[in-house]
Amino acid sequence: MIPIYTTDTVPIDGSPPVTHAWPVWTVATDIGQGLESLAMSAASRGAHAVVGLRFATFSSHVMVDRYALMGTAVVLGGDPGPPPA
Numbered sequence: 289m290i291p292i293y294t295t296d297t298v299p300i301d302g303s304p305p306v307t308h309a310w311p312v313w314t315v316a317t318d319i320g321q322g323l324e325s326l327a328m329s330a331a332s333r334g335a336h337a338v339v340g341l342r343f344a345t346f347s348s349h350v351m352v353d354r355y356a357l358m359g360t361a362v363v364l365g366g367d368p369g370p371p372p373a
Contacts, residue, residue, distance in 0.1 A: 289327045292338040292359065304365035312338060313358040319343065322357040330361035337362050 293299055297306075312330050316322030322343070330338050338359040347353055 289324065290331045290335060290337055292323060292327055292341050294341045296340050298337055298339060298362070298364065306362045307365045308334075308363040309360050311358065312361045313356065315354055315356050317352065317354055319355050319357075322355050326357050326359060330359075333361065334363055335361035336364045 291298075310333075312326055312335075314322050314325045314329065316325060326338060326341075338361050341357065341359040343355050343357045345353055345355055
């Protein structure tokens with residue numbers, strides 16, 4: 289899974305500059321499932337990371353919470369390093 293950050297940039301010293309960026313979003317009933325879906329969607333289009341993660345909760349039915357997750361998929365100028373441990 290590619291890394292996802294709540295910051296507006298990749299918070300790693302010496303990381304390559306962003307060369308391409310586009311919005312990504314998903315709706316899920318579980319935050320973990322939503323994060324995985326967001327990362328898979330971004331990675332399938334060549335992203336190295338997702339930055340600026342935001343999410344909101346809403347209910348479409350009395351007992352069913354849903355989460356809208358949004359972020360910016362980014363391609364970095366070089367090969368991404370190994371994900372943080």
